Amino acid sequence: MSVVVTPSKADVEAQVRASVLDTLTNHLAMDAAAVTGCLDGSTDDLPIASRVAIVVIARVQKALGVSDLVDPKKLRPEQVTSVRSVTDLVLRTVRERLS
Amino acid sequence: MAISVEGSNLSEAWARALGATLDAGGKAVNVAASWRGLDESAHIREAVDSFLAARRAEQLEAKTGRAGWTVWPVETVANTIFPIDLYMPAKGDDAIAVFSELYLEGREFARSVSPEGEYCERLVAWPGPEGPVNQLEVLSRKLRRVRDRTDAGRGALSSDYELAVAHPMDAFDIRIQAPGHNNSPLGFPCLSHVSVTVHGGELHLTAMYRNQHLTRKGYGNYLGLSRLGAALANEAGLPLGEVMVIATHADAEVHSAKGFGINALRAIASEKTDA
Numbered sequence: 001m002s003v004v005v006t007p008s009k010a011d012v013e014a015q016v017r018a019s020v021l022d023t024l025t026n027h028l029a030m031d032a033a034a035v036t037g038c039l040d041g042s043t044d045d046l047p048i049a050s051r052v053a054i055v056v057i058a059r060v061q062k063a064l065g066v067s068d069l070v071d072p073k074k075l076r077p078e079q080v081t082s083v084r085s086v087t088d089l090v091l092r093t094v095r096e097r098l099s
Numbered sequence: 100m101a102i103s104v105e106g107s108n109l110s111e112a113w114a115r116a117l118g119a120t121l122d123a124g125g126k127a128v129n130v131a132a133s134w135r136g137l138d139e140s141a142h143i144r145e146a147v148d149s150f151l152a153a154r155r156a157e158q159l160e161a162k163t164g165r166a167g168w169t170v171w172p173v174e175t176v177a178n179t180i181f182p183i184d185l186y187m188p189a190k191g192d193d194a195i196a197v198f199s200e201l202y203l204e205g206r207e208f209a210r211s212v213s214p215e216g217e218y219c220e221r222l223v224a225w226p227g228p229e230g231p232v233n234q235l236e237v238l239s240r241k242l243r244r245v246r247d248r249t250d251a252g253r254g255a256l257s258s259d260y261e262l263a264v265a266h267p268m269d270a271f272d273i274r275i276q277a278p279g280h281n282n283s284p285l286g287f288p289c290l291s292h293v294s295v296t297v298h299g300g301e302l303h304l305t306a307m308y309r310n311q312h313l314t315r316k317g318y319g320n321y322l323g324l325s326r327l328g329a330a331l332a333n334e335a336g337l338p339l340g341e342v343m344v345i346a347t348h349a350d351a352e353v354h355s356a357k358g359f360g361i362n363a364l365r366a367i368a369s370e371k372t373d374a
Contacts (some may be wrong), residue, residue: 027201029187049184050175055201058208072209077175 009098012064013091020065020087023056024048038083045084054079060090068092101129102349109134109321109342110143116344117313117351118368123334125353130311144368146174147318154315155160160211176319180218180290181327188333195239195334199223218290220325222262232368234262238295239334245297260295260331289318295331301340304328311346314364 024030029047029077038041048056054072057080061069070093080086106112119125140273173223175184185201188194203266206220238260263338289310296303306324311317325342351364355371 007202027197028185029189049178049182049371051178051182051202051205054205054209055185061208062204070208072212075209077172 003014009095012094012098015063016060016090016094017087019060020056020083020090023059024052024083025061025091029051039087045082047082048080048086050077050080053086056086057090065093069097101131102127102130104133106134108136108138108140109325110140110147110318111148112145113313113318113321114368115345116349117364120313120349121353121364121368125351127349128347129344130346130349132321133269133341134321134325135341136339137329138358143367144173144318145353148369150363151315168193169283170315171319173319173322176316177323177326178219179213180320180323181222182219182332183330186330192243195235195330198330199233199236201370216288218288221288222293222327238262242295242297242331242335244277246334260297262293262295264321293324293327295328297335297337299340300337302332302335302337303340303342304331305343305345308344308346308348310348310350311344312350312352313346314352 021032021035021039024035025032034043034046038046054075057070057075061067070090080089102116102123104112104115104119106115112132116130120130126221151170151259152171155172158170182202182205185205186194186198190197202219202223222235223233225234226232233291241260289308289312290306291308291309294305296305304324304327306320308320311320321342321344324344327338328342353364364369
Protein backbone atom coordinates (compact mmCIF):
# COMPACT_ATOMS: atom_id res chain seq x y z
CA MET A 1 0.00 0.00 0.00
CA SER A 2 1.42 3.35 -0.99
CA VAL A 3 1.28 6.36 1.26
CA VAL A 4 0.72 9.80 -0.21
CA VAL A 5 2.45 12.50 1.81
CA THR A 6 1.18 16.02 1.29
CA PRO A 7 3.80 18.66 2.00
CA SER A 8 2.90 20.96 4.84
CA LYS A 9 2.47 24.69 4.40
CA ALA A 10 5.73 25.19 6.29
CA ASP A 11 7.56 22.84 3.91
CA VAL A 12 6.29 24.69 0.87
CA GLU A 13 7.16 28.06 2.36
CA ALA A 14 10.67 26.82 3.13
CA GLN A 15 10.94 25.63 -0.45
CA VAL A 16 9.94 29.10 -1.69
CA ARG A 17 12.59 30.79 0.48
CA ALA A 18 15.23 28.29 -0.63
CA SER A 19 14.40 28.91 -4.28
CA VAL A 20 14.51 32.70 -3.83
CA LEU A 21 17.90 32.40 -2.11
CA ASP A 22 19.27 30.04 -4.78
CA THR A 23 18.12 32.26 -7.66
CA LEU A 24 19.42 35.50 -6.23
CA THR A 25 22.77 34.17 -5.05
CA ASN A 26 23.72 31.38 -7.46
CA HIS A 27 22.23 32.87 -10.61
CA LEU A 28 22.10 36.61 -10.00
CA ALA A 29 25.29 36.98 -7.99
CA MET A 30 23.77 38.67 -4.93
CA ASP A 31 25.50 38.27 -1.58
CA ALA A 32 24.22 35.12 0.19
CA ALA A 33 24.49 36.51 3.73
CA ALA A 34 22.67 39.69 2.78
CA VAL A 35 19.83 37.80 1.05
CA THR A 36 19.55 35.33 3.94
CA GLY A 37 19.35 38.18 6.45
CA CYS A 38 16.75 39.84 4.29
CA LEU A 39 14.64 36.70 4.10
CA ASP A 40 14.72 36.00 7.84
CA GLY A 41 14.12 39.65 8.68
CA SER A 42 17.39 40.17 10.54
CA THR A 43 18.73 42.77 8.11
CA ASP A 44 17.37 45.57 5.94
CA ASP A 45 15.42 44.73 2.81
CA LEU A 46 17.36 44.76 -0.48
CA PRO A 47 16.08 46.52 -3.61
CA ILE A 48 15.87 44.47 -6.79
CA ALA A 49 14.86 45.32 -10.35
CA SER A 50 11.50 44.18 -11.69
CA ARG A 51 13.13 41.86 -14.23
CA VAL A 52 15.08 40.20 -11.45
CA ALA A 53 11.82 39.76 -9.55
CA ILE A 54 10.25 38.15 -12.62
CA VAL A 55 13.12 35.66 -12.88
CA VAL A 56 12.73 34.88 -9.16
CA ILE A 57 9.02 34.17 -9.59
CA ALA A 58 9.69 32.02 -12.68
CA ARG A 59 12.26 29.97 -10.75
CA VAL A 60 10.05 29.58 -7.68
CA GLN A 61 7.23 28.33 -9.88
CA LYS A 62 9.57 25.84 -11.50
CA ALA A 63 10.81 24.65 -8.10
CA LEU A 64 7.24 24.13 -6.93
CA GLY A 65 6.27 22.43 -10.18
CA VAL A 66 3.49 24.89 -11.02
CA SER A 67 3.07 27.36 -13.85
CA ASP A 68 0.25 29.53 -12.63
CA LEU A 69 1.11 30.55 -9.08
CA VAL A 70 1.37 34.25 -9.97
CA ASP A 71 -0.66 35.81 -12.76
CA PRO A 72 1.78 37.99 -14.73
CA LYS A 73 -1.08 40.11 -16.05
CA LYS A 74 -1.87 41.24 -12.51
CA LEU A 75 1.76 41.88 -11.59
CA ARG A 76 2.80 45.54 -11.53
CA PRO A 77 6.48 46.60 -11.42
CA GLU A 78 5.83 48.75 -8.34
CA GLN A 79 4.70 45.64 -6.40
CA VAL A 80 8.03 43.83 -6.63
CA THR A 81 10.84 46.24 -5.89
CA SER A 82 12.72 44.31 -3.20
CA VAL A 83 13.71 40.82 -2.07
CA ARG A 84 11.12 40.86 0.68
CA SER A 85 8.28 42.23 -1.47
CA VAL A 86 8.68 39.56 -4.14
CA THR A 87 9.08 36.80 -1.53
CA ASP A 88 6.02 38.03 0.38
CA LEU A 89 4.00 38.14 -2.83
CA VAL A 90 4.83 34.52 -3.60
CA LEU A 91 4.32 33.34 -0.01
CA ARG A 92 0.94 35.10 0.16
CA THR A 93 -0.15 33.35 -3.01
CA VAL A 94 1.10 29.98 -1.75
CA ARG A 95 -0.82 30.43 1.52
CA GLU A 96 -3.99 31.30 -0.36
CA ARG A 97 -3.52 28.27 -2.60
CA LEU A 98 -2.96 25.90 0.34
CA SER A 99 -5.71 27.24 2.59
CA MET B 100 12.46 67.12 -44.03
CA ALA B 101 14.91 65.22 -41.86
CA ILE B 102 15.58 66.39 -38.31
CA SER B 103 18.88 65.79 -36.59
CA VAL B 104 19.49 66.61 -32.93
CA GLU B 105 22.37 65.98 -30.57
CA GLY B 106 22.47 65.91 -26.81
CA SER B 107 25.30 65.82 -24.35
CA ASN B 108 23.53 62.75 -22.93
CA LEU B 109 20.49 60.61 -23.73
CA SER B 110 18.11 62.79 -21.71
CA GLU B 111 19.00 65.94 -23.64
CA ALA B 112 18.88 64.10 -26.95
CA TRP B 113 15.39 62.82 -26.16
CA ALA B 114 14.12 66.24 -25.03
CA ARG B 115 15.47 67.83 -28.21
CA ALA B 116 13.99 65.12 -30.43
CA LEU B 117 10.61 65.60 -28.74
CA GLY B 118 10.85 69.40 -29.01
CA ALA B 119 11.82 69.30 -32.70
CA THR B 120 9.00 66.87 -33.48
CA LEU B 121 6.51 69.12 -31.67
CA ASP B 122 7.85 72.10 -33.65
CA ALA B 123 7.21 70.09 -36.83
CA GLY B 124 3.55 69.68 -35.89
CA GLY B 125 3.72 66.59 -33.69
CA LYS B 126 4.81 64.10 -36.33
CA ALA B 127 7.94 64.08 -38.46
CA VAL B 128 9.92 61.84 -40.77
CA ASN B 129 13.55 60.85 -40.32
CA VAL B 130 14.20 62.14 -36.82
CA ALA B 131 17.76 61.27 -35.81
CA ALA B 132 18.95 61.79 -32.25
CA SER B 133 22.48 61.12 -31.05
CA TRP B 134 24.40 61.24 -27.79
CA ARG B 135 27.37 59.60 -26.18
CA GLY B 136 27.47 57.05 -23.39
CA LEU B 137 24.98 56.09 -20.71
CA ASP B 138 24.61 59.31 -18.72
CA GLU B 139 21.27 60.94 -18.04
CA SER B 140 20.21 64.36 -16.75
CA ALA B 141 18.47 63.78 -13.42
CA HIS B 142 16.02 66.68 -13.83
CA ILE B 143 14.85 65.49 -17.25
CA ARG B 144 14.51 61.91 -16.07
CA GLU B 145 12.48 63.06 -13.07
CA ALA B 146 10.20 65.11 -15.32
CA VAL B 147 9.62 62.11 -17.61
CA ASP B 148 9.07 59.71 -14.70
CA SER B 149 6.54 62.10 -13.11
CA PHE B 150 4.73 62.69 -16.37
CA LEU B 151 4.44 58.99 -17.18
CA ALA B 152 3.52 58.05 -13.59
CA ALA B 153 0.68 60.60 -13.65
CA ARG B 154 -0.61 59.29 -16.99
CA ARG B 155 -0.31 55.70 -15.73
CA ALA B 156 -2.23 56.54 -12.55
CA GLU B 157 -4.98 58.16 -14.65
CA GLN B 158 -5.14 55.07 -16.83
CA LEU B 159 -5.32 52.68 -13.89
CA GLU B 160 -7.94 54.86 -12.20
CA ALA B 161 -10.09 55.04 -15.32
CA LYS B 162 -9.30 51.44 -16.31
CA THR B 163 -8.62 52.70 -19.83
CA GLY B 164 -5.77 51.75 -22.08
CA ARG B 165 -6.19 48.95 -24.49
CA ALA B 166 -3.43 46.45 -25.05
CA GLY B 167 -0.43 48.09 -26.64
CA TRP B 168 -1.36 51.60 -25.48
CA THR B 169 -0.68 51.20 -21.78
CA VAL B 170 1.66 53.78 -20.28
CA TRP B 171 4.61 52.02 -18.68
CA PRO B 172 7.45 53.40 -16.52
CA VAL B 173 10.71 54.29 -18.30
CA GLU B 174 12.50 51.29 -16.75
CA THR B 175 9.86 48.86 -18.01
CA VAL B 176 10.19 50.18 -21.57
CA ALA B 177 14.00 50.06 -21.36
CA ASN B 178 13.79 46.48 -20.11
CA THR B 179 11.94 45.37 -23.24
CA ILE B 180 15.15 46.12 -25.15
CA PHE B 181 17.85 45.16 -22.67
CA PRO B 182 17.11 44.35 -19.00
CA ILE B 183 20.52 45.41 -17.76
CA ASP B 184 20.02 43.89 -14.30
CA LEU B 185 20.30 40.42 -15.83
CA TYR B 186 23.66 41.22 -17.42
CA MET B 187 26.50 40.51 -15.02
CA PRO B 188 29.94 41.47 -16.37
CA ALA B 189 31.53 39.44 -13.57
CA LYS B 190 30.42 36.29 -15.43
CA GLY B 191 33.13 37.09 -17.99
CA ASP B 192 32.76 35.42 -21.38
CA ASP B 193 29.60 33.67 -20.13
CA ALA B 194 27.81 36.93 -19.30
CA ILE B 195 25.67 37.02 -22.45
CA ALA B 196 24.85 33.29 -22.22
CA VAL B 197 23.74 33.71 -18.59
CA PHE B 198 21.81 36.86 -19.50
CA SER B 199 20.01 35.01 -22.31
CA GLU B 200 19.06 32.09 -20.08
CA LEU B 201 17.71 34.30 -17.28
CA TYR B 202 15.89 36.60 -19.70
CA LEU B 203 14.17 33.71 -21.48
CA GLU B 204 13.06 32.15 -18.17
CA GLY B 205 11.43 35.43 -17.17
CA ARG B 206 10.04 35.92 -20.66
CA GLU B 207 8.37 32.50 -20.53
CA PHE B 208 6.69 33.45 -17.25
CA ALA B 209 5.47 36.83 -18.58
CA ARG B 210 4.60 35.78 -22.14
CA SER B 211 0.86 36.30 -21.67
CA VAL B 212 1.49 40.01 -21.00
CA SER B 213 2.99 40.58 -24.45
CA PRO B 214 2.33 37.47 -26.55
CA GLU B 215 3.32 39.25 -29.76
CA GLY B 216 6.95 39.32 -28.68
CA GLU B 217 9.53 41.60 -27.14
CA TYR B 218 12.56 43.30 -28.66
CA CYS B 219 15.02 41.55 -26.36
CA GLU B 220 13.48 38.23 -27.32
CA ARG B 221 14.26 39.07 -30.94
CA LEU B 222 17.86 39.69 -29.88
CA VAL B 223 18.37 36.41 -28.01
CA ALA B 224 15.87 34.12 -29.77
CA TRP B 225 15.20 35.52 -33.22
CA PRO B 226 12.75 33.11 -34.84
CA GLY B 227 14.82 31.80 -37.73
CA PRO B 228 13.62 29.15 -40.15
CA GLU B 229 15.79 26.53 -38.47
CA GLY B 230 15.01 27.55 -34.91
CA PRO B 231 15.80 30.45 -32.58
CA VAL B 232 18.98 32.43 -33.29
CA ASN B 233 20.74 34.07 -30.36
CA GLN B 234 22.02 37.16 -32.17
CA LEU B 235 23.51 38.62 -28.99
CA GLU B 236 25.60 35.50 -28.46
CA VAL B 237 26.83 35.55 -32.07
CA LEU B 238 27.61 39.26 -31.88
CA SER B 239 29.32 39.07 -28.51
CA ARG B 240 31.55 36.26 -29.79
CA LYS B 241 32.63 38.53 -32.65
CA LEU B 242 33.17 41.42 -30.27
CA ARG B 243 35.27 39.32 -27.94
CA ARG B 244 37.48 38.55 -30.92
CA VAL B 245 37.82 42.32 -31.33
CA ARG B 246 38.78 42.55 -27.66
CA ASP B 247 41.43 39.89 -28.10
CA ARG B 248 42.97 41.35 -31.26
CA THR B 249 45.19 44.32 -31.71
CA ASP B 250 43.90 45.31 -35.18
CA ALA B 251 40.31 45.84 -34.03
CA GLY B 252 38.42 48.72 -35.55
CA ARG B 253 40.12 48.50 -38.91
CA GLY B 254 38.88 47.01 -42.15
CA ALA B 255 36.12 44.43 -41.92
CA LEU B 256 36.35 44.35 -38.14
CA SER B 257 34.86 47.87 -38.00
CA SER B 258 31.35 47.20 -39.26
CA ASP B 259 30.20 43.60 -39.13
CA TYR B 260 27.94 43.70 -36.09
CA GLU B 261 24.23 43.70 -36.92
CA LEU B 262 21.25 42.83 -34.75
CA ALA B 263 18.07 42.21 -36.68
CA VAL B 264 14.85 42.86 -34.81
CA ALA B 265 12.23 42.68 -37.53
CA HIS B 266 11.14 39.22 -38.61
CA PRO B 267 10.97 38.33 -42.28
CA MET B 268 7.49 36.83 -41.87
CA ASP B 269 6.09 40.06 -40.42
CA ALA B 270 4.72 42.81 -42.60
CA PHE B 271 5.52 46.13 -44.24
CA ASP B 272 9.09 47.05 -43.39
CA ILE B 273 12.06 46.32 -45.56
CA ARG B 274 15.20 45.52 -43.74
CA ILE B 275 18.63 44.46 -44.81
CA GLN B 276 20.03 41.94 -42.40
CA ALA B 277 18.75 38.47 -41.54
CA PRO B 278 21.05 36.68 -39.13
CA GLY B 279 22.74 33.84 -40.90
CA HIS B 280 21.02 34.55 -44.22
CA ASN B 281 21.68 38.19 -45.20
CA ASN B 282 18.63 38.37 -47.42
CA SER B 283 16.16 41.28 -47.60
CA PRO B 284 12.97 40.29 -45.84
CA LEU B 285 10.02 42.23 -44.45
CA GLY B 286 9.39 42.99 -40.82
CA PHE B 287 6.91 44.53 -38.41
CA PRO B 288 8.38 45.69 -35.05
CA CYS B 289 8.76 49.44 -34.50
CA LEU B 290 12.44 48.85 -33.76
CA SER B 291 13.68 47.32 -36.97
CA HIS B 292 17.42 47.11 -36.81
CA VAL B 293 20.45 47.68 -34.63
CA SER B 294 23.92 48.23 -36.06
CA VAL B 295 27.16 48.25 -34.10
CA THR B 296 30.39 49.82 -35.31
CA VAL B 297 33.84 49.60 -33.80
CA HIS B 298 35.82 52.71 -34.62
CA GLY B 299 38.42 54.85 -32.95
CA GLY B 300 38.76 52.59 -29.94
CA GLU B 301 35.04 52.83 -29.11
CA LEU B 302 31.88 50.86 -29.80
CA HIS B 303 29.07 52.86 -31.43
CA LEU B 304 25.44 51.80 -31.78
CA THR B 305 22.80 52.91 -34.29
CA ALA B 306 19.16 51.81 -34.13
CA MET B 307 16.37 52.33 -36.63
CA TYR B 308 12.68 52.58 -35.81
CA ARG B 309 10.08 52.51 -38.53
CA ASN B 310 7.78 54.28 -36.07
CA GLN B 311 8.61 55.69 -32.66
CA HIS B 312 6.21 56.90 -29.97
CA LEU B 313 8.38 59.62 -28.49
CA THR B 314 6.23 60.36 -25.46
CA ARG B 315 5.23 57.00 -24.04
CA LYS B 316 8.28 55.06 -25.12
CA GLY B 317 10.99 57.29 -26.57
CA TYR B 318 12.95 57.90 -23.37
CA GLY B 319 12.83 54.21 -22.36
CA ASN B 320 13.87 53.25 -25.91
CA TYR B 321 16.92 55.51 -25.71
CA LEU B 322 17.82 54.16 -22.27
CA GLY B 323 17.43 50.50 -23.26
CA LEU B 324 19.52 50.99 -26.39
CA SER B 325 22.26 52.79 -24.44
CA ARG B 326 22.34 49.89 -21.98
CA LEU B 327 22.52 47.38 -24.82
CA GLY B 328 25.40 49.40 -26.27
CA ALA B 329 27.18 49.48 -22.93
CA ALA B 330 26.92 45.70 -22.53
CA LEU B 331 28.20 45.09 -26.06
CA ALA B 332 31.02 47.57 -25.47
CA ASN B 333 31.94 45.58 -22.37
CA GLU B 334 32.07 42.41 -24.47
CA ALA B 335 34.45 44.18 -26.86
CA GLY B 336 36.55 45.56 -24.02
CA LEU B 337 35.88 49.09 -25.31
CA PRO B 338 34.04 52.15 -24.00
CA LEU B 339 30.60 52.98 -25.38
CA GLY B 340 30.89 55.79 -27.93
CA GLU B 341 28.02 57.37 -29.84
CA VAL B 342 24.45 56.10 -29.79
CA MET B 343 22.15 57.21 -32.60
CA VAL B 344 18.45 56.47 -32.93
CA ILE B 345 16.72 57.16 -36.23
CA ALA B 346 12.93 57.20 -36.33
CA THR B 347 11.79 57.12 -39.94
CA HIS B 348 8.44 58.22 -38.52
CA ALA B 349 8.43 59.97 -35.14
CA ASP B 350 5.20 60.67 -33.26
CA ALA B 351 5.09 63.05 -30.27
CA GLU B 352 1.58 61.72 -29.60
CA VAL B 353 0.01 65.16 -29.40
CA HIS B 354 -3.16 63.73 -30.86
CA SER B 355 -2.97 60.55 -28.81
CA ALA B 356 -6.25 59.04 -27.73
CA LYS B 357 -4.81 59.26 -24.23
CA GLY B 358 -4.83 63.05 -24.58
CA PHE B 359 -1.34 63.81 -23.32
CA GLY B 360 -1.73 67.43 -24.42
CA ILE B 361 0.76 69.62 -26.17
CA ASN B 362 1.34 71.92 -23.18
CA ALA B 363 2.43 69.03 -20.95
CA LEU B 364 4.72 67.74 -23.68
CA ARG B 365 6.21 71.18 -24.31
CA ALA B 366 6.95 71.42 -20.59
CA ILE B 367 8.97 68.20 -20.46
CA ALA B 368 10.68 68.94 -23.78
CA SER B 369 11.82 72.30 -22.44
CA GLU B 370 13.50 70.60 -19.47
CA LYS B 371 16.59 70.45 -21.67
CA THR B 372 17.45 74.05 -20.90
CA ASP B 373 16.70 73.98 -17.15
CA ALA B 374 19.68 72.27 -15.63
